Amino acid sequence: MPVKYEPDWTTRDPRPGGRPRVIIIGGGVSGMSTGCYAQMSGMDTRIFEKHVLPGGCCTAWSREGYIFDYCIEWLIGTAPGNDANQVWRELGALDGKTVRDFEMFNKVVGTxxxxxxxxxxxxxxxxxxxxxxxxxxxxxxxxxxxxxxxxxxxxxxxxxxxxxxxxxxxxxxxxxxxxxxxxxxxxxxxxxxxxxxxxxxxxxxxxxxxxxxxxxxxxxxxxxxxxxxxxxxGNAGFPQGGSLGLARSIEERYTSLGGVINYRARAERVLVENGRAVGVEMRNGERHYADHVVSACDGYTTIYGLLEGKYTNPTIDKLYDDLLTKPGNLFPAVFSVFVGIDGDLDSDGAHSTTYLLGSDEAAELPGALQNSLVVQLRSQYSDGFAPPGKSVLHCTYFSDFEYWQKLRAADRKDYRSRKHAAGEFVRRFLERRYPGIGERIELVDVATPATTKRYTGNFNGSILAWKAFSDAEDVVTKLTNKDRMQLPGLSGFSMAGQWVSMGGLIRAASSGRFLAQFLCQELGVRFRAWESGGTEPWHRDRLGYLPQLDARPVRLGSAE
Incomplete structure (x- = not known):
């Protein structure tokens, strides 16, 4: 039998006649997409992900049999016959899955x-x-x-x-x-x-x-x-398995192509020699080497953490010195309250409803940026999100990251108390609209913008990075069209993800495809891509390990 070729990540020098080696920092959708297309194009890749799950913000967690799906509200590319769908098919993201389409986009209820x-x-x-x-x-x-x-x-x-x-x-x-x-x-x-x-x-x-x-x-x-x-x-539906299901399917596609993903592996620094990225140094001190390094994680962390701010130009300076903290350029952070309910819930056919709040009512929501609360009946989106005979709601509002970050740093007890207050608000709110529902609420799980920052590293807890149609869009576009997703003065290094492609999962996925094409041209390798063709029906067990986000859930009716 032929000996299987194993890439060597311990040496700076490429193996003579060997495949190009690519290290990818971040196992979100863009990082795994980059890995899939690079593998299809004849490269060896290795992803380092600091969390225990793939997907980044495209994730879910579990408690007492409920699955709290965090990310996807609709997914562009769920219908066959268009280029967005082709990307998902190449990544195996929709393999074996049904897609739920809705007749309505959203319902809005006034005060x-x-x-x-x-x-x-x-x-x-x-x-x-x-x-x-x-x-x-x-x-x-x-x-x-x-x-x-x-x-x-x-x-x-x-x-x-x-x-x-x-x-x-x-x-x-x-x-x-x-x-x-x-x-x-x-x-x-x-x-x-x-x-x-x-x-x-x-x-x-x-x-x-x-x-x-x-x-x-x-x-x-x-x-x-x-x-x-x-x-x-039908091209903006909800795929079976939801957010983590999407990430798991892409992870499966990536590993089936020969890619390697390491979890609980935090990169601390990109190694640079003579103006070229040659590898990464991990938090535990280990060093791994490659012919090209890709950062598919938070943009600010990449430029000022992994690269210590050494590789910038007027475009980067404008983005991260001027526009990053200027209001209106980043998507706001989100405060989430998941509610597990015994029994079904009559939603009048609306899977998602925005309730407009009066000023006094909105003032009761800690850190709220707008006078509204969104209630999504997630158990209508896909099977398996709630145990049989039960329902799960996802209630959200745009929230101020600094409010929660400072509170958590200054007074952890007060931080938990405010989380509890938000959960209580949601319980009272739901009781007014669905009389008797309070007695059927089995659990409440809360995630603040500070939680998003802790688990994903995203600047200010923003789940979509730069906001489209903002002052940042034209500047960000230059990173792809002019700079080819690279930084000035640094060869052998590229960036992928929403910090160079704007928000939305299809943009994150396509940024990996774009980067792989740039990389193929640079390395003299033919770009190749094909649909995965997987047909095995999706089932809940394929979500794999589901962690609990917080060991101390919000318990309504009792002080924390």
Whole structure:
């Protein structure tokens, strides 16, 4: 039998005639995607992940038989026949899984009890909105007309980075973009706030801002229309197994291609010699060497921690010295309250509802940034999230990271007390809307923005990094299109993930594909990719080990 080739990670020098070695820091979606495409293209890769699970923020945890799915609310690319779906198929992310599609994107309930349901079907949406406010017919018809136009367009440019796109691919994109150029330009130039403020009905003015569950602030109309159109086509569904299920499937694909992932392995420093990255030094002092190093973790940690701030330029300085802490450039952090309930819950057909809160009520939510609370019936999203005969809710609100981080550092007892207060608020809130539900609540599990920072390392607990359509977007785009995901003065090193590709899981996954193509060109290797073709039906056991996030869960009705 032929001897299996094993890469040597202990020496600086590449093995003569051997495959290129690539070390990847971070086992999130972008890191594993980079590893999959590099393996398919004939490289040897090794991922170092500090946590015990793959996926980064695309994760879940468990308590008493409930699974608390943290990340995916909708996933672009769940329908066959488009480039986004091709990326997921190549990564094995949807292998053997069913996909749950919803007729609506979100429901918004005002403080007076009136509600708006944002159906994905523009005809149904138009009829519904006209019933709510006939006086706003002109605006309603204009929005639904634009939604129909977006439904007629399928544009998912996630296969090839712009600098490497062949002429045929550029022409294909132009054939799609040019006829709709005015539509794209107008909806990208019109802020949703500006559009929503034109409604005479006060509920519609607030509801349109919250189509994406909470108000992302600073978003134009384009992403709302794009995502609702995707949902209409069944291309923004929820995959069986949820967030951790997605990560586990990509992990399985990666290891089946020969990749190696090490958990509880924290990289402390990128080793650089003569202006070239040659490996990494781990927290335990071990050193591992490679021909190329990729950081697929937090951007600030990468540049100022792993690389000690030695490799910057005006683009990097603008991002991390100017824009990083400027309001509006990062996605806010999220406060999560998971609620396990005995029995079913009648949600009137709404899997997700945004409840608008009055100022006094919102003031009871610790660290809240907006007057709203999102309630998602997660046990409707996928099987297995709750034990048989039970339900699980995920209640969230945008929250101030500094509030929770400082509180945790200064007074751990007070920190737990505020977590308890948020859990109590949610219990009282649910009781008002579902009388009698309080007696059926079996447990509450709380995750603060400080929790996100501890487990993922994401700057300020932001789960999506840079916000699209912010001042940061054009600057970040240069990192891919001009700098090819590399840093100035440092060869043999690249960055992947949402800090160089903006937010969204499909962008994180495509950043790994982009980077692998850049890397193939640099190393003189042919880029290769193919669909995994896995058909084994998904089941809950494939989630593997599920940790408890906190050994001290919130217990309602008793002080912590």
């Amino acid at each position: 007076d009890g009136r509600s708006v349901t944002f159906y994905n079907d523009p005809d149904r949406l138009q009829r519904h909105l006209l019933e709510i406010s006939p006086a706003d017919a002109k605006l309603i018809k204009a929005f639904c007309r634009d939604l129909r136009r977006f439904i007629a367009i399928e544009l998912y440019p996630f296969l090839t980075p712009p600098p490497l796109q062949p002429l045929r691919e550029k022409l294909r994109t132009l054939r799609t973009v040019l006829p709709a150029f005015r539509l794209f330009w107008r909806t990208a130039a019109t802020q949703m706030h500006t559009f929503a403020d034109r409604f005479t009905d006060p509920l519609l003015r607030k509801a349109f801002r919250n189509i994406f569950f909470q108000d992302p602030q600073g978003f134009p109309m384009l992403p709302f229309l794009f995502n609702m159109a995707g949902a209409y086509h």
